[in-house]
Amino acid sequence: MSLDEIQLGTERLLLRAPTVSDADALRAIVADPRVALTTASIPHPYPDSGVLEFIERVRALAGPDRRNFAITVSPSGSLIGMVGFVSSDREAELAYMLSPEQWGRGYATEAAREVVRFVFGSTRVSAVTARAMTANPASENVLRRAGFTCEGEDDVELPIRGAVCRTSFWRIEREHHDPPIWATGRSDRQT
Numbered sequence: 001m002s003l004d005e006i007q008l009g010t011e012r013l014l015l016r017a018p019t020v021s022d023a024d025a026l027r028a029i030v031a032d033p034r035v036a037l038t039t040a041s042i043p044h045p046y047p048d049s050g051v052l053e054f055i056e057r058v059r060a061l062a063g064p065d066r067r068n069f070a071i072t073v074s075p076s077g078s079l080i081g082m083v084g085f086v087s088s089d090r091e092a093e094l095a096y097m098l099s100p101e102q103w104g105r106g107y108a109t110e111a112a113r114e115v116v117r118f119v120f121g122s123t124r125v126s127a128v129t130a131r132a133m134t135a136n137p138a139s140e141n142v143l144r145r146a147g148f149t150c151e152g153e154d155d156v157e158l159p160i161r162g163a164v165c166r167t168s169f170w171r172i173e174r175e176h177h178d179p180p181i182w183a184t185g186r187s188d189r190q191t
């Protein structure tokens, strides 16, 4: 199956591999300090060539153990964010971001739930984990709504932020994952 054929459909969203034609929309999101500064991976200010390198990298690295999806709204196809995971033998870690213009509509929760479902369905990991800055309650709420449980918090040095950030650690075990609750009514376009 080709990279671009792996698409996940939810009630309102289509998650698909990013392409170079997404560069402008994606640049507008990652260059926004409201998005970058609460992440452990997006530099700020964002380098000019960064988005194309990012798209090329995630396409090159995509496989069973890691995948990044563009979050697009159906049926317009507008790109509103990214969601992805990287997994080891036992666990996968989830990450996501959304354009600030789209906050407050439940899109991140909908995308996170779908990727968790995809990870448990397509890998053998026993748990999906995630991290959030405790100063980022919106992200902690996404994880809570998506079924994650907070395991605790600690101070984490984030070189990209030049700071030590209080960070909460989240986890959902395979045996506690209950896809039918939120999968009801979704159109699964994974092929």
Ligand SMILES: CC(C)(COP(=O)(O)OP(=O)(O)OC[C@H]1O[C@@H](n2cnc3c(N)ncnc32)[C@H](O)[C@@H]1OP(=O)(O)O)[C@@H](O)C(=O)NCCC(=O)NCCS
Pocket (backbone or CB within 6 Å): 034, 035, 036, 038, 039, 040, 096, 097, 098, 099, 102, 103, 104, 105, 106, 107, 108, 109, 110, 131, 132, 133, 136, 138, 139, 141, 142
């Ligand atoms: C983290 C982030 C994705 C959260 O975005 P968000 O819009 O708050 O999250 P959701 O899309 O799940 O929307 C939830 C909000 O929509 C509301 N909502 C509306 N319709 C909804 C629906 N159908 N389902 C769920 N929530 C819905 C919820 O009540 C909630 O609003 P509230 O926070 O006022 O209670 C966003 O803040 C972001 O991109 N931040 C920058 C990047 C970042 O921090 N990423 C995470 C790094 S760990």
